[in-house]
Every structure is written in structure tokens, then in C-alpha cells.
Amino acid sequence: MNPSLILASGSPRRKELLEQVNVPFTVHVSKVEEVIDPSHTPSEAVMSLALQKAKDVAESYSDALVLGADTVVVQHNSILGKPKDEQQAKEMLRMLSGQTHQVLTGVALVQNEQIITFYEQTDVTFYPLKEEEIARYVQSGEPMDKAGSYGIQGLGAIFVKEIKGDYFSVVGLPLSRTVRELEKIGFHYTM
Structure with a gap:
């Protein structure tokens, strides 16, 4: 029998992704203040925050x-x-305009003393953005709760020229890798 799976995140996108593949879970939002160690690389930082x-x-x-x-x-x-x-x-959207950036999602699985952490990195290339596009997008409010000031699964999708890597990781959870890691530690579900 599976242990209870608890998603330590209030992200509606992560919740939707797990629901999409019928993984049974409940949500308990972490209240921890997110602190990035300045000595960490981006990959270390994102795994540390997840943990x-x-x-x-x-x-x-x-x-x-x-x-x-x-x-x-x-x-x-x-x-x-x-x-x-x-x-x-x-300012962030101007920085990303016409450039390739990386989106890293770190994942931590914790059960008693067992801890697994990993991350996925995806390269995202934006089209050059016009000032009026940036202004309209910011006016929509969508960028305000998003890392990098955009949501690939929302209105921000129109900025994306190309991605290399896991799309779902950019949305907020590398779904395929997460399911495989859950299965490795004995958590099974039915599709």
C-alpha cells in the first residue's frame, strides 16, 4: 500500500500536473521562508528550496x-x-527578450529519513519583445507571481520561440521524471 503523498506547494500548476496523471495526493502548503544560499549554483539553489x-x-x-x-x-x-x-x-521581460534562458525546477521527495532531490533544466528562447507587448502583459497581472515574470502555460506562451527540454518542468514540475522517481521508491498509481 502506498504512503500518503503530500504536495508541499500551493501552486495550482503543480496540483493540476499531478491530477493530470492521476497521482493521488493532498496539499499541505509549506510555510517556510524561502532563502537562497548565495554560494549555491542555480541547480543547488532550486534543489535546496524544494528540500x-x-x-x-x-x-x-x-x-x-x-x-x-x-x-x-x-x-x-x-x-x-x-x-x-x-x-x-x-525589466525581467526586457532581459529575456530575444534571448535564451534556463528554467530549473528542483524536486525533493522526503519520507522519514529517506531524501531524494533532483532537478531538470530546460532552455527557453523568447522572440524579441516590443515595449507595448511587455506593458500589456504586465498589465494583465499574470507575471506577478511567476519566476522570471512569465507563465509559459498562460498568456506568456506567445513570447516563446523555442524550448529544449521538459515543458512541464517550465510549468512547475518535471512530471515524467517525478513519477519515475516516485516509482523507484515504491509509490505506485494507476493511469
């Missing part, structure tokens, strides 16, 4: 399997988090 969330929630459940995840956008080795305000959102 912080998973461990925080795992403290409340003795035998459950807890899944934490975090996504960052990286441009020229700098992590672009969620914008603080509309001006910062516009």
Missing part, C-alpha cells in the same frame, strides 16, 4: 511521502525570482 519546503511539511507527517518543488528562471547565471513590482517585471 526546505518538503522537510517543513514532513515534520507534520510521520510516514507520509512529501513532495516539494521550486522553479527558478536563470539568465546569465543570475536567478530571476518573482518580481517585486510591475517595474521589475518589465
